Amino acid sequence: MSTEDKLKNVSPTFGNTVLGVVPSTKALSIVGSSRSNGEREADDFYPTPPYAVEELLKREVFSGNIWECACGEGDISEVFKNKGFEVISTDLINRGYGEQLDFLQSDLVADNIVTNPPYKLALDFVLKAKKQGKNKIAMFLKTVWLESDSRYDMFQDTEFPLKTVYQFSKRVTLYKGGVKMKNSGMIAYAWYVWDKDYVGKPTIEWIR
Ligand SMILES: C[S@@+](CC[C@H](N)C(=O)[O-])C[C@H]1O[C@@H](n2cnc3c(N)ncnc32)[C@H](O)[C@@H]1O
Numbered sequence: 001m002s003t004e005d006k007l008k009n010v011s012p013t014f015g016n017t018v019l020g021v022v023p024s025t026k027a028l029s030i031v032g033s034s035r036s037n038g039e040r041e042a043d044d045f046y047p048t049p050p051y052a053v054e055e056l057l058k059r060e061v062f063s064g065n066i067w068e069c070a071c072g073e074g075d076i077s078e079v080f081k082n083k084g085f086e087v088i089s090t091d092l093i094n095r096g097y098g099e100q101l102d103f104l105q106s107d108l109v110a111d112n113i114v115t116n117p118p119y120k121l122a123l124d125f126v127l128k129a130k131k132q133g134k135n136k137i138a139m140f141l142k143t144v145w146l147e148s149d150s151r152y153d154m155f156q157d158t159e160f161p162l163k164t165v166y167q168f169s170k171r172v173t174l175y176k177g178g179v180k181m182k183n184s185g186m187i188a189y190a191w192y193v194w195d196k197d198y199v200g201k202p203t204i205e206w207i208r
Helices: 003-010 025-035 050-059 075-082 119-132 149-156
Strands: 066-068 087-091 110-115 133-142 162-168 189-195 203-207
Touching: 050 075, 050 162, 050 189, 050 203, 066 075, 075 087, 075 110, 110 119, 119 133, 119 149, 119 189
Parallel strands: 066 087, 066 110, 110 133, 162 203
Antiparallel strands: 133 189, 162 189
16 A cells, blocks of 8 residues: 555545645745754754664553654654554655655644654644644653743643653663764653543653
8 A cells, every 4th residue: 555545544634735745945944944053963853763662662552553754764663663553654854764744734644643853843743743643642852841931831731631751761872874973862862642531640751
C-alpha cells in the first residue's frame, strides 16, 4: 500500500493535503531562521537515538497507528516499525525517508503522534498534535521545556492532558552519521506523553 493510501486510511477526515508538495513559505521562513546563527543544525535536524525510543516503548502502550510527523531520516519510525506498528512518516524536508509534508499545515489524523519536533516549533507541534491525534502524543523534548509562561496554558489543558514525563537519568548523546553532535550530552531530555483518556495530574518517571 502506498503511503498516500495509508494516510487516507488513517482517517476519514483526510483532506486536501497533497504529498510531495513544496513546503509553505511560512513554515520555511520559521524553520530557516534556525540556520542563521550558524550553531543549530539546518531545519533543526537532530536524530533521536533508537535506544531512547525503545525505552519509551518499554513504558508506554500505543494502540493503533503511529504518525511520525517530523521523521527526519526515520530513526523513530524504524523502531516502531520493527515492533510491528503501522507507521506513517512525513517531514517538511525530503531527507530520503517518508513523504514531504508540513505538519503544521496538514489536516491528516492519526491514532498516535510521536516525534522529536524542531525545538523552536515544539509548542506549535504539540498544539497541532492535540488536534490531529486521537489517542496519544509522545514528544522527545528538553527537560527545561517544562518551564516557560508560554507553555503554561497548554500544560493545564484537561481535554488532551499531559500524562507522564519520562526523564532520562543519564544524558542522551545524539549522533548524526555516527558522529557525536556538537554540545550533545550537555542537554537533559525527556519523553512527554499526552493521553486523551487520562484523568488526573501528570506523573513523572525516570528512565535509567
Ligand atoms: C529534531 S529533528 C528530529 C527528526 C526525527 N523526528 C528524529 O527524531 O530522528 C526535527 C525534524 O523536524 C523537521 N521539521 C521542521 N519543521 C517541520 C514542519 N513544519 N513539518 C514537518 N517537519 C518539520 C525537520 O526537517 C527535522 O527533520
